[in-house]
Amino acid sequence: MNLKLKIWRQKDADSAGKMVDYEISDVSPDMSFLEMLDVLNEDLIAKGDDPVEFDHDCREGICGACSLQINGEPHGPDRGVTTCQLHMRKFKDGDTIYIEPFRAKAFPVVKDLIVDRSSFDRIQQAGGYISVNTSGNTIDANAIPVNKHDADKAFDAATCIGCGACVAACKNASAMLFTSAKVSQFALLPQGQVEATDRVMNMVRQMDLEGFGNCTNTGACEIECPKGISLENIARMNREYLAASLKG
Amino acid sequence: MSTLDSKIPQGPLADMWTKHKNEINLVNPANKRNIDVIVVGTGLAGGSAAATLAELGYNVKTFCYQDSPRRAHSIAAQGGINAAKNYQGDGDSVYRLFYDTVKGGDYRAREANVYRLAEVSANIIDQCVAQGVPFAREYGGLLDNRSFGGVLVSRTFYAKGQTGQQLLLGAYSAMNRQINRGKIKSYNRHEMLDLVIVDGKARGIIARNLVTGEIERHSAHAVVIASGGYGNVFFLSTNAMGSNVTASWKIHKKGAYFANPCFTQIHPTCIPVSGEHQSKLTLMSESLRNDGRIWVPKKLEDAKAIREGKLKPTALAEEDRDYYLERRYPSFGNLVPRDVASRAAKERCDAGFGVNATGEAVYLDFSSAIMRYGREKAVTSGIKNPTEDQVRKLGEEVIEAKYGNLFQMYEKIVDENPYKTPMKIYPAVHYTMGGIWVDYNLMTTIPGCYAAGEANFSDHGANRLGASALMQGLADGYFVLPYTIGDYLSKDIRTGEISTDLPEFEEAENHVKAQISKLINNNGTNSVDYYHKKLGKIMWNKCGMARNEQGLKEAIEEISALREDFYKNVRVPGEESGKNSELEKAMRVADFLELGELFAKDALHRNESCGGHFREEYQTEEGEALRDDENFKYVAAWEYKGEPKDAVLHKEELIYENIELKTRSYK
Numbered sequence: 001m002n003l004k005l006k007i008w009r010q011k012d013a014d015s016a017g018k019m020v021d022y023e024i025s026d027v028s029p030d031m032s033f034l035e036m037l038d039v040l041n042e043d044l045i046a047k048g049d050d051p052v053e054f055d056h057d058c059r060e061g062i063c064g065a066c067s068l069q070i071n072g073e074p075h076g077p078d079r080g081v082t083t084c085q086l087h088m089r090k091f092k093d094g095d096t097i098y099i100e101p102f103r104a105k106a107f108p109v110v111k112d113l114i115v116d117r118s119s120f121d122r123i124q125q126a127g128g129y130i131s132v133n134t135s136g137n138t139i140d141a142n143a144i145p146v147n148k149h150d151a152d153k154a155f156d157a158a159t160c161i162g163c164g165a166c167v168a169a170c171k172n173a174s175a176m177l178f179t180s181a182k183v184s185q186f187a188l189l190p191q192g193q194v195e196a197t198d199r200v201m202n203m204v205r206q207m208d209l210e211g212f213g214n215c216t217n218t219g220a221c222e223i224e225c226p227k228g229i230s231l232e233n234i235a236r237m238n239r240e241y242l243a244a245s246l247k248g
Numbered sequence: 249m250s251t252l253d254s255k256i257p258q259g260p261l262a263d264m265w266t267k268h269k270n271e272i273n274l275v276n277p278a279n280k281r282n283i284d285v286i287v288v289g290t291g292l293a294g295g296s297a298a299a300t301l302a303e304l305g306y307n308v309k310t311f312c313y314q315d316s317p318r319r320a321h322s323i324a325a326q327g328g329i330n331a332a333k334n335y336q337g338d339g340d341s342v343y344r345l346f347y348d349t350v351k352g353g354d355y356r357a358r359e360a361n362v363y364r365l366a367e368v369s370a371n372i373i374d375q376c377v378a379q380g381v382p383f384a385r386e387y388g389g390l391l392d393n394r395s396f397g398g399v400l401v402s403r404t405f406y407a408k409g410q411t412g413q414q415l416l417l418g419a420y421s422a423m424n425r426q427i428n429r430g431k432i433k434s435y436n437r438h439e440m441l442d443l444v445i446v447d448g449k450a451r452g453i454i455a456r457n458l459v460t461g462e463i464e465r466h467s468a469h470a471v472v473i474a475s476g477g478y479g480n481v482f483f484l485s486t487n488a489m490g491s492n493v494t495a496s497w498k499i500h501k502k503g504a505y506f507a508n509p510c511f512t513q514i515h516p517t518c519i520p521v522s523g524e525h526q527s528k529l530t531l532m533s534e535s536l537r538n539d540g541r542i543w544v545p546k547k548l549e550d551a552k553a554i555r556e557g558k559l560k561p562t563a564l565a566e567e568d569r570d571y572y573l574e575r576r577y578p579s580f581g582n583l584v585p586r587d588v589a590s591r592a593a594k595e596r597c598d599a600g601f602g603v604n605a606t607g608e609a610v611y612l613d614f615s616s617a618i619m620r621y622g623r624e625k626a627v628t629s630g631i632k633n634p635t636e637d638q639v640r641k642l643g644e645e646v647i648e649a650k651y652g653n654l655f656q657m658y659e660k661i662v663d664e665n666p667y668k669t670p671m672k673i674y675p676a677v678h679y680t681m682g683g684i685w686v687d688y689n690l691m692t693t694i695p696g697c698y699a700a701g702e703a704n705f706s707d708h709g710a711n712r713l714g715a716s717a718l719m720q721g722l723a724d725g726y727f728v729l730p731y732t733i734g735d736y737l738s739k740d741i742r743t744g745e746i747s748t749d750l751p752e753f754e755e756a757e758n759h760v761k762a763q764i765s766k767l768i769n770n771n772g773t774n775s776v777d778y779y780h781k782k783l784g785k786i787m788w789n790k791c792g793m794a795r796n797e798q799g800l801k802e803a804i805e806e807i808s809a810l811r812e813d814f815y816k817n818v819r820v821p822g823e824e825s826g827k828n829s830e831l832e833k834a835m836r837v838a839d840f841l842e843l844g845e846l847f848a849k850d851a852l853h854r855n856e857s858c859g860g861h862f863r864e865e866y867q868t869e870e871g872e873a874l875r876d877d878e879n880f881k882y883v884a885a886w887e888y889k890g891e892p893k894d895a896v897l898h899k900e901e902l903i904y905e906n907i908e909l910k911t912r913s914y915k
Contacts, residue, residue, distance in 0.1 A: 121436075141378075154382040
């Protein structure tokens with residue numbers, strides 16, 4: 001396949017960026033999207049140009065490092081995958097592909113397609129944990145039976161990879177899906193009950209401080225989430241938040 | 249010739265760790281506040297160590313090249329974590345886990361370390377459940393288990409195919425709690441580029457801020473290296489793109505011995521290579537071998553027809569299939585250890601039975617399991633006389649619940665539906681058992697410098713069993729290192745803060761800066777990947793699943809020549825300052841180009857076959873590995889002397905007092 005690429009280039013956080021046109025030929029449909037960018041970068045290096053910077057690491061859809069807004073969609077046109085799992089067979093010969101960084105006030109651009117998602121870490125630091133010491137002197141694991149239905153739901157929420165697609169998909173750049181996934185994981189487990197009130201209050205406070213927008217129940221986040229994190233989690237967090245506010 | 253002291257405590261194996269913990273020195277809580285510890289790497293070992301050390305009261309600084317600690321490559325571990333809980337009542341025990349691990353490692357691991365690992369394994373599960381890690385459960389609310397290769401019990405705890413992710417997020421959450429308290433400062437997008445030694449002790453590191461390009465000095469009273477393995481020396485592996493040997497290699501060059509570098513795990517079930525553009529390989533969890541059966545066609549003409557696309561695997565009759573693992577190893581069948589399964593796949597493909605266009609793939613088939621589960625499900629759902637389609641549908645649902653994410657991952661990459669047609673798989677580089685040599689306390693040969701997790705060599709011998717990497721990472725970080733490091737730090741309570749103005753810091757910084765500027769100003773013609781791919785090809789062809797004397801000698805020459813060419817002709821675009829991924833890669837590949845040669849040298853010197861190290865000259869008539877306990881029952885620890893070829897061998901003799909040395913058999 002031969003493709004036209006329009007890629008966002010930006011030197012650093014303080015510089016202005018712009019879309020730059022590239023052409024790439026002989027793309028195999030079996031390549032992943034990032035392997036296509038690898039080929040482009042090899043071409044650029046050979047020509048003496050600077051390669052395009054983008055975040056990536058595991059290349060199997062689990063680390064959450066890769067991002068990219070592809071033709072206006074986080075992680076591109078396929079469903080249930082990250083950009084590294086997107087394959088070129090989803091595109092046609094002659095296509096023009098727009099490649100931009102995830103856009104949000106709370107995700108400033110670092111360079112080209114790389115954004116700073118440390119706001120997500122700070123939300124987790126505000127309460128995304130159970131305050132139990134790591135000494136191993138806890139009770140036997142099977143002394144805390146957990147209803148399988150709840151355990152499975154907690155697991156589903158916990159599979160969030162923190163990529164930020166939910167924020168990039170949202171017209172308000174809201175981080176509700178991300179934050180609610182962690183709140184839900186612990187809200188569904190008996191171990192999480194002790195700190196439930198403080199957890200949800202602190203995490204939501206931090207989320208607001210970081211400059212993420214509000215949720216208006218559009219649901220784009222759920223559709224674009226590569227891990228299928230459900231909107232139910234947002235409803236659960238709202239319930240937890242309301243209950244905590246009344247206690248507060 | 250050996251100067252290695254493994255510091256194994258005296259006394260019976262079962263009491264050793266408890267006794268040792270009782271006898272080592274402690275640091276009082278007030279003094280811990282005055283002691284700094286650097287942890288490089290935030291995977292299971294680094295993340296858990298950092299959280300625990302901070303919780304104890306030390307001031308911890310963590311470093312990772314990723315943008316968040318949560319993205320360390322432990323996150324990609326799929327299948328599970330072993331623990332001797334014996335929840336299934338199937339005869340498991342600490343001793344049995346210890347025995348399986350030593351045997352699985354082909355008797356090249358240290359007894360005392362492995363026993364301790366088995367001993368603390370049960371604690372890990374308790375700890376993780378208390379942290380809210382959502383392990384798979386049965387309907388009664390208790391934890392579920394499954395089986396992994398090389399064992400006859402079900403001791404593997406799991407969270408679907410994302411166990412590594414859940415455990416890492418558990419460790420990350422424990423870290424976050426300490427970051428919130430101000431006890432951990434996490435330096436993300438930072439890469440350690442040198443170790444600073446003051447008066448013979450590890451006292452800090454030089455790190456590059458990968459966003460600004462600044463070179464920073466960080467001091468501490470002890471440095472923990474938990475930066476993972478070096479599988480990416482093969483270019484193609486299941487490791488993350490950024491996984492590297494740099495931190496380990498830098499400490500090696502500063503005096504830490506590198507042990508058994510040739511012990512590499514080639515994992516049998518990965519998605520085969522599809523073309524030259526390939527940047528990495530994807531693992532299909534070993535847990536799939538609980539239900540998948542591995543086969544190739546019995547007849548060469550059928551294999552040929554399949555390769556040419558003229559025959560579908562599903563059309564091949566049962567009697568025309570060769571379930572070669574079940575045939576060769578009836579008692580373990582599809583669940584033989586990884587090294588055995590990988591070699592068996594290579595043997596069949598080399599003999600011409602491979603099933604994809606490149607001839608390097610075998611089938612992993614779920615159809616029997618789907619029908620078996622379907623029939624069970626029909627019975628429990630009260631469906632009488634179900635049709636075959638009904639049974640298949642029910643069975644597919646069961647398989648989806650168990651391995652759904654893996655099947656989806658496969659389908660996205662290969663564009664084939666593994667519920668309907670068998671998966672194609674082939675071995676790929678996955679894990680490195682070799683690593684930095686450490687004593688019983690996890691200290692390297694540099695005082696105050698520790699190595700944990702995959703970065704050290706200690707627990708898996710010549711082959712690691714499935715679901716044991718997660719166990720070792722967390723055991724080292726949560727339960728071993730926090731005790732043993734205290735013993736060392738107890739002598740540092742009066743030292744006070746280490747100044748980064750010391751000449752040793754300046755010297756190390758200048759050295760790093762010179763290396764960076766040399767690469768940036770090289771103005772060569774070839775990209776970094778050009779060299780990395782070439783190195784990978786040499787490694788895979790001559791230091792891969794089967795090795796021989798001639799190939800290894802060639803590999804040493806070729807890698808050395810490639811390294812020379814790299815420094816002459818590599819092109820690193822961009823500048824020293826600011827984000828520059830090519831520069832980061834160049835620094836890592838430079839280290840791989842040295843490690844690769846040491847790897848080949850180690851493989852050449854070890855004139856035996858054991859575990860993942862298979863020397864063609866040393867095999868039985870049936871093609872099984874032929875170990876030589878007489879001459880090679882030792883850990884090969886290499887001391888750096890300027891060039892990889894000059895490395896000096898130190899031997900740590902392995903002593904087996906609790907396990908009888910036997911020829912490993914899974915027949």
